[in-house]
Each structure stands twice: as structure tokens, then as C-alpha cells.
Amino acid sequence: MNGHPENAARFVADAERTHWHDTAVWSVRQKRDRAAWTVPEWEELREAAAGIKAHTLSRLADYLEEFERNATANGIRVHWARDGAEHNAIVHGILERHRVTRVAKSKSMLTEECHLNPYLEARGIEVVDTDLGERIVQLAQEPPSHIVMPAIHRKREEIGELFHRTIGTERGLTDPTRLTEAARLHLREKFLAAQAGLTGVNFALADTGGFVVVTNEGNADMGTSLPPLHIASMGVEKVIPRARDLGIFLRVLARSATGQPVSSYTTHFHGPIRGGELHVVVVDNGRSASLASPAFRRSLSCIRCGACLNTCPVYRRSGGYSYTYLIPGPIGSVLGPQRDARANASLPFASSLCGSCSDVCPVKIDVHHELLALRGALAEHGQVAAGKRLSMWFLGFLLRRPALYELAGRMARLVLRRLPALARLGPGGVWARQRELPPAPAESFREMMRRQP
Amino acid sequence: MTGRDAVLGALRRAAPPAVARPAEPAGVAYPDPVAKFLESVQGVGGMGVRVTDPAGLDAALEGLEAVRAARLVASLIPGLRRANVNLDAVQDPHELEGIDVAVVPGELGVAENGAVWVPGRNLGPHRAVFVVAQHLVLTVPARSIVHNMQEAYGRLTLERPGYGLFISGPSKTADIEQALVIGAHGARSCAVLVVG
Numbered sequence: 095m096n097g098h099p100e101n102a103a104r105f106v107a108d109a110e111r112t113h114w115h116d117t118a119v120w121s122v123r124q125k126r127d128r129a130a131w132t133v134p135e136w137e138e139l140r141e142a143a144a145g146i147k148a149h150t151l152s153r154l155a156d157y158l159e160e161f162e163r164n165a166t167a168n169g170i171r172v173h174w175a176r177d178g179a180e181h182n183a184i185v186h187g188i189l190e191r192h193r194v195t196r197v198a199k200s201k202s203m204l205t206e207e208c209h210l211n212p213y214l215e216a217r218g219i220e221v222v223d224t225d226l227g228e229r230i231v232q233l234a235q236e237p238p239s240h241i242v243m244p245a246i247h248r249k250r251e252e253i254g255e256l257f258h259r260t261i262g263t264e265r266g267l268t269d270p271t272r273l274t275e276a277a278r279l280h281l282r283e284k285f286l287a288a289q290a291g292l293t294g295v296n297f298a299l300a301d302t303g304g305f306v307v308v309t310n311e312g313n314a315d316m317g318t319s320l321p322p323l324h325i326a327s328m329g330v331e332k333v334i335p336r337a338r339d340l341g342i343f344l345r346v347l348a349r350s351a352t353g354q355p356v357s358s359y360t361t362h363f364h365g366p367i368r369g370g371e372l373h374v375v376v377v378d379n380g381r382s383a384s385l386a387s388p389a390f391r392r393s394l395s396c397i398r399c400g401a402c403l404n405t406c407p408v409y410r411r412s413g414g415y416s417y418t419y420l421i422p423g424p425i426g427s428v429l430g431p432q433r434d435a436r437a438n439a440s441l442p443f444a445s446s447l448c449g450s451c452s453d454v455c456p457v458k459i460d461v462h463h464e465l466l467a468l469r470g471a472l473a474e475h476g477q478v479a480a481g482k483r484l485s486m487w488f489l490g491f492l493l494r495r496p497a498l499y500e501l502a503g504r505m506a507r508l509v510l511r512r513l514p515a516l517a518r519l520g521p522g523g524v525w526a527r528q529r530e531l532p533p534a535p536a537e538s539f540r541e542m543m544r545r546q547p
Numbered sequence: 548m549t550g551r552d553a554v555l556g557a558l559r560r561a562a563p564p565a566v567a568r569p570a571e572p573a574g575v576a577y578p579d580p581v582a583k584f585l586e587s588v589q590g591v592g593g594m595g596v597r598v599t600d601p602a603g604l605d606a607a608l609e610g611l612e613a614v615r616a617a618r619l620v621a622s623l624i625p626g627l628r629r630a631n632v633n634l635d636a637v638q639d640p641h642e643l644e645g646i647d648v649a650v651v652p653g654e655l656g657v658a659e660n661g662a663v664w665v666p667g668r669n670l671g672p673h674r675a676v677f678v679v680a681q682h683l684v685l686t687v688p689a690r691s692i693v694h695n696m697q698e699a700y701g702r703l704t705l706e707r708p709g710y711g712l713f714i715s716g717p718s719k720t721a722d723i724e725q726a727l728v729i730g731a732h733g734a735r736s737c738a739v740l741v742v743g
Contacts (some may be wrong), residue, residue: 119727133659139573145569152566155558168708176552226731227722243722246587250724270726285732302705312678312718312733319675320640330558335568337705341697342571344713345659355587355660356696356715359678359733365708367674378554381738386561 097440097479102412116410118246125353125405126454133345142342144458147395150334151385157333158376159299164303165374170367175377180206184375185210185292185325186217192371194219194289198317199310201225202294203241203376203398204327206420210292221292222284224313226277233260238335239414241421242351242400248411253523281313291317295328295374296347296397299337304364305374306340308357315359322370326363329383331394337362343397346456351399384432389467393428395457402451402461408444417441424451424461431468439477442468503538510534574695579584580658581741584692587661592729593737595661597689601742604686605629608650617647621680624652625669627656634657640673649680649734655703656687656741659695660715662701663687663739667710674710678718683734685714689743717731 106112130136150157162172175181181204189197199205199221201497211221211232223232227244231237234256238244245253250268257263263276293314298305305326307314318324334343348354366372385391403409403423414422419430419438424445430438437489442465445451451461472478473486492499509516517526577583581597588595598607605628614629621643622630632646651670653663663685667674677683693699694741705711718733729735 121725134575135572142569142571145566149568152563152646154562155555158555158558164707170708174549174554176550176553180550220566224627224732230722243725245722246725248723250726253723270723271728273723274720274728274731278730281732282644286644302707304705304707310718311720311731313731315678316675316732319673319678330554337557338697338700341574341695341700345574345696352721354715355591356713358591358715358717358719360662360713360715362705362709362711364705367710376554378557382554382557382561385558385563388563390561445720503673523686 097418098412098416098444099440101418102205102444105413105416106411109512112411114249115247115413119240119404120408122243122352122528123401123454126350126401126404129349129353129355132288133349136346139342139346140456140458143346143456144395146334146339146342147457148392150211151331151391151394154330154333154385157335158330160300161298161303161333162376164301166303168303169372170303170363170365171373173373174374174376175379178377181208181327181375181377181379182210182213182463185327186214186219187324188325188373189214189219189290192290192323194323196222196284196288197290197292198222198224198285198288198313198321199292200294200307200314200317201228201244202292202327203421204294204329206238206271207379208327208377209327222281222288224285224317225309225311226274227433229277230256231283233257237415239422241398242401247415264274283315285320288317288321290321290323290325293318293326294326295326297340297343298328298333299340300333301336302364304337305332306360306361306362308344308360310352310354310358312359315361316364317449319367322367324363324367324370325375327372327375327377329377329379331396347397347399350401350454350456361467379477380433387432389471390428390432390464392459393432393464396425396429398456400455401454401456405450405454407446407448407450412444424465425459428459428461428464428468431472435475435477435498439472440479442466442472443482499539500538507534507536507538508539571697574697575659576694577658580692580694581689582714584656584661585660585741587658588716588739589661591661592660592727593716593739594718596740598740598742600637604740604742607740608684611684611738613699613738614648614684617682619646620648620650621670621676622645622650623676624650624686634671634673634676637673640675640679641681643673643676646676647678648682648684649682650686651677653685653687653739654691655699656692657694657696657699657713658692658738661739662696662699662713662715662732664699664713665711666703667706670710677714678733681735683717683737685715685737686740689741692741
């Protein structure tokens with residue numbers, strides 16, 4: 095199976111597209127910076143957000159029980175799922191009981207994680223993703239390539255062609271405004287026809303028994319305000335102690351995600367629509383195992399803003415599809431190997447460990463330290479590629495022997511001065527292949543120091 | 548064992564040592580929160596208008612292009628001249644499709660981000676009205692503008708059971724090449740009238 099390096103090699107083969115992707119994603123990071131600078135207490139807010147999450151994680155079961163109790167009092171039906179399969183069966187069971195065959199879904203990474211769409215489609219239920227980016231990748235039969243901007247990898251010409259082919263727009267349409275208008279009309283029909291709305295959950299509130307969903311498009315509101323049935327799926331880590339804590343989280347979420355001061359719609363659900371039903375499915379699916387691990391539990395604080403993707407030099411230049419886990423970028427490279435170490439073994443290495451992800455994270459997850467820790471864990475379990483293992487062993491051998499190290503350095507300088515192309519040869523030359531090496535120096539730092547009086 | 552007990556049991560066994568709640572930082576305050584609010588509404592793609600005389604609401608509505616061009620106007624504020632949709636007569640929210648403008652009273656405005664808190668009870672018999680209507684007009688009392696979201700949550704009361712939301716500007720998307728497009732699914736325009 096291909097890992098990140100092989101997938102990324104395919105992506106970067108198109109240099110122009112790589113540059114375009116890099117620029118598009120970086121512009122979002124710059125918007126985030128401008129938004130953060132408008133808030134004098136930004137760093138204190140990050141500290142508070144991280145602290146509230148850490149506190150919540152230390153009492154997660156208690157807060158979930160409190161949420162369930164209060165939600166039930168509000169008329170919300172709470173369900174529990176150990177894994178994705180249970181989650182899908184619960185959602186399908188509710189839809190089946192209501193004889194639903196058409197649902198409008200707003201964005202939820204959890205339902206992607208559980209592969210809910212194919213599960214429901216196989217059972218005769220039409221699932222329409224209603225976030226524009228999600229709808230684009232759904233029509234293209236692709237997974238999202240970014241957690242906030244699912245179709246960031248697609249150019250407007252490609253979307254125009256896709257819409258022409260799938261929803262019958264005129265050929266050659268490339269103007270984003272007109273493409274969006276076409277999608278609005280297409281999806282408005284789907285909204286009006288839907289018999290149930292599915293959403294994710296951004297925050298579940300223990301003290302009031304409600305939950306919050308944020309969107310810019312209004313698709314979650316439309317999808318849950320027309321039909322009488324609403325099912326919301328949430329990971330266990332989504333609960334926060336008090337509704338008032340939203341004051342902290344909402345001040346950092348949208349600013350970190352897109353540079354907006356807040357999303358257009360921040361909707362608080364505290365009960366079913368009049369005459370309808372509201373169900374919440376609480377899902378574990380490996381999260382309790384992450385909670386048990388002191389090294390990785392902080393990754394459960396993630397509020398899915400995507401800031402670490404936008405800042406990551408590797409994500410920007412390799413695209414979402416280079417990652418083997420459904421959540422790409424730095425945070426996905428932490429979450430993926432916790433779910434399936436073997437399938438995602440290359441991800442912790444898809445990072446320069448520059449630490450920019452940790453610097454922008456609104457809940458202060460130590461993303462790059464976790465990536466480093468994962469490398470260690472993978473090495474211990476023999477999940478590191480043979481070449482990498484061998485070169486690390488060799489380097490370790492060399493660095494423990496100063497005399498040998500000095501000799502090797504002298505030889506390398508001698509050879510590289512005469513034959514610099516040698517550095518690019520063989521499996522060890524990967525790093526130098528796309529770089530211009532500086533001329534090899536005449537002497538080493540150590541030799542230079544020895545000459546000092 | 549039920550899924551519930553299994554999930555809660557696993558989380559209890561995995562629980563890390565207790566961590567205390569952190570202190571909450573003070574939120575930013577602006578010298579003129581109403582001015583900042585109007586500026587923020589503009590920044591999020593909406594249109595902020597100050598209506599100093601509450602009796603001037605009808606005139607202010609006439610000043611909005613979306614209202615002037617509208618055929619069907621649904622208002623949750625009673626007594627407005629332009630209102631011509633009787634929401635109480637609507638049986639099914641799907642019938643709301645076709646409404647050009649919805650006028651909805653907000654309760655609270657947030658200076659830092661132009662958001663307006665709309666409690667579910669202000670949305671009338673069908674909460675879908677604010678998102679199905681092609682254009683949205685919100686009102687908010689000038690004395691109910693707070694500085695930031697922390698202050699907002701200190702003030703507002705959540706309906707339980709119920710519904711409520713912050714609306715900050717019109718519906719928008721940047722999902723096609725990061726190009727900002729106003730009017731994704733919900734309101735194509737959002738005017739906020741600050742009254743008083």
C-alpha cells in the first residue's frame with residue numbers, strides 16, 4: 095500500500111498545481127493571522143480553551159452523563175455507539191422507522207469516519223451532502239481533501255465541468271458566483287425533498303443538554319428546519335461543561351478556521367422541532383483508547399478548525415489525498431495512527447516537525463511533539479519502513495563513534511567537492527534530488543576550532 | 548452490556564487524573580460598541596443601519612433594496628407596513644419557499660463579530676423562515692449590544708427545550724477556489740437595523 099511519500103510524489107509531479115494549492119491554502123493561514131491579531135487576549139483564550147478541554151477530558155464520562163440527563167429532559171433522544179458500525183446501524187434504524195428515503199446531510203467528519211453515506215445508500219437511502227464543498231466532492235465521488243474546505247484541491251474549471259456533467263449546468267461555466275448559484279438551486283430542491291436532516295456536532299453542552307452546529311452556508315439550519323426528523327452524530331470528545339464555555343471556543347474557532355470573526359450561523363439545538371424528533375448518537379470508535387494514552391489524549395481536544403492543515407508546509411505542498419487517513423494534515427497524522435497504526439504508519443513522518451501546527455492550534459495541542467512520539471511508538475512496534483530503520487541505525491552507529499564520524503565527514507567532503515552529483519544517487523539521495531547542495535566546505539567545524547589559538 | 552455502559556465504562560477506565568478548570572480571561576471591550584458592531588456587520592458581508600427612532604422602522608425597511616424589490620415579506624415584528632405574509636396561516640414550513648424577505652427581531656448584538664442572537668421564540672411558528680427566505684432583515688436594540696461572545700453568553704438565556712442561534716451576516720461560502728460568494732443556501736443579504 096502507498097504511504098504519504100508515494101502519494102505526495104504523484105501530487106508534486108504537477109509543479110504548477112502544487113504551487114497553486116500551496117498559495118490557496120496559505121492565504122487561509124494569513125486570514126487566520128489577521129483575525130487573531132484583532133483579539134488582544136488571543137493567547138489567553140487559547141490557554142483557556144486548552145484548559146477547559148483538558149478539564150473536560152479528565153471527567154468525560156461525568157459530563158456525558160450530565161449531557162444525556164439534560165438532553166433527555168429537553169426531549170432529545172440520546173443513543174450510544176461503541177464503534178462506527180453501531181453508529182450506522184442506529185442512524186439507519188431511526189430512518190427506517192420513519193420510512194425515510196431522502197436525507198439532507200450537513201458536514202460531519204464523524205460520519206465520514208464511520209462511512210455512513212455508503213452504508214445508507216446500500217440500504218436505499220439517498221444521502222445528499224449539502225455543504226457546497228462536500229457536495230462537490232460527493233458529485234465527483236471523492237473524499238474531502240480538507241476538513242473545512244473539502245474541495246480546496248479542485249479548480250473552478252474542474253467544478254464547472256463536474257456541474258455540467260452531474261447537475262446540468264451549461265458547459266464552460268467557471269465563475270464561482272454562478273457555480274454557487276447553480277448549486278443553491280440544485281440543493282434547494284434537495285432540501286425541500288428531504289425527509290430528515292443529519293448533522294454533526296461542534297459542541298455538546300453538558301449543563302443545558304443541547305448542542306451547537308456552526309456553518310457559513312446555513313445548510314445545517316435548512317436541513318433541520320424543514321423536515322420533522324433530525325439526527326446529530328457526535329464523538330464523545332465533543333462535550334464541554336457549560337454553555338457559557340462557548341464564549342471562549344467560538345471566539346477562537348472561526349478565526350482559526352477561515353479568519354472570520356465568527357461563522358455565519360451558530361445554531362443551538364435544545365430540543366426537537368415542533369411535532370418532530372431529535373436524536374443524538376454519541377460515538378466512541380477508538381476515542382476511549384486515545385484517552386487512556388497520556389501521550390496522545392490531548393489530540394482529543396481538537397475542535398476541527400483546520401488551522402494546522404493550512405499552516406503545514408507538507409500539507410500545503412502535498413494535498414489532502416497524500417494522507418492515508420480521512421483527516422489529512424498534522425492533526426490527522428496524529429489521529430490516524432491511533433486508529434490504525436499499520437495503515438497510517440507513514441503519516442507521522444509527513445512532517446518537518448517545524449512546530450507551526452502547534453503554534454496555531456487554538457486548543458494548544460502539541461501536534462508536532464505527538465508526531466515525534468508516534469514515530470517512536472511506530473519504531474518500537476516495527477512499523478517503520480526498512481530504509482528509514484536502516485539509515486537511522488547507521489546514523490546512530492556513526493554518531494556514537496566520534497573518530498569514525500570525523501573520518502566519514504572528511505571522506506564526504508573530499509568526494510562531494512569533486513563529484514557533487516553523487517549525493518543524489520541511490521535510495522539515500524532522495525533528500526538532495528530536488529535541492530541545490532552548497533559546495534562542500536574545505537574543513538569541518540571541528541577542524542576550524544582546532545586551529546584556534 | 549449496552550452501548551451506553553460500554554462507552555461510559557471505557558471512558559471511566561481511561562480517565563486521566565483530575566484537571567481543574569482554568570480561569571477565564573477578560574474579553575476585549577470597545578470604546579463605542581455600537582459603532583464597532585455596525586463595522587463588524589459590514590465586515591461579515593451584512594449591512595448595518597442605525598435607526599435612532601423606533602417609529603422609523605418602516606422607513607428604514609424601505610431604504611433596503613431587498614425590501615423594495617420584494618413581493619412577499621414575512622415579519623415577526625407586528626405592525627410593519629410592508630409585511631404581507633401571515634405566518635400563522637402557514638401549515639407546513641415547506642410553504643415558506645418563495646418568501647422574499649423575512650424580518651426577525653434579534654435580542655442581542657455582539658460588537659466583535661456582528662453576530663445577532665435570535666431566540667427560537669422570535670422566529671414564530673416555523674423556525675425555517677430565517678433561512679428559507681431569500682433575504683433577511685434583523686433588528687437589535689442599541690442598548691443590547693455587548694462587546695464580545697463571552698459577555699453575550701453571560702447575558703442570554705437558552706430556551707430549554709428550544710432553539711436559538713447567532714446570525715452573523717448573510718449565508719456565504721468560499722468552497723470554490725476560496726472565492727467568497729454571498730448567498731449559499733440561506734439569506735442572500737442580511738441587513739441589521741440597530742434600533743434606538
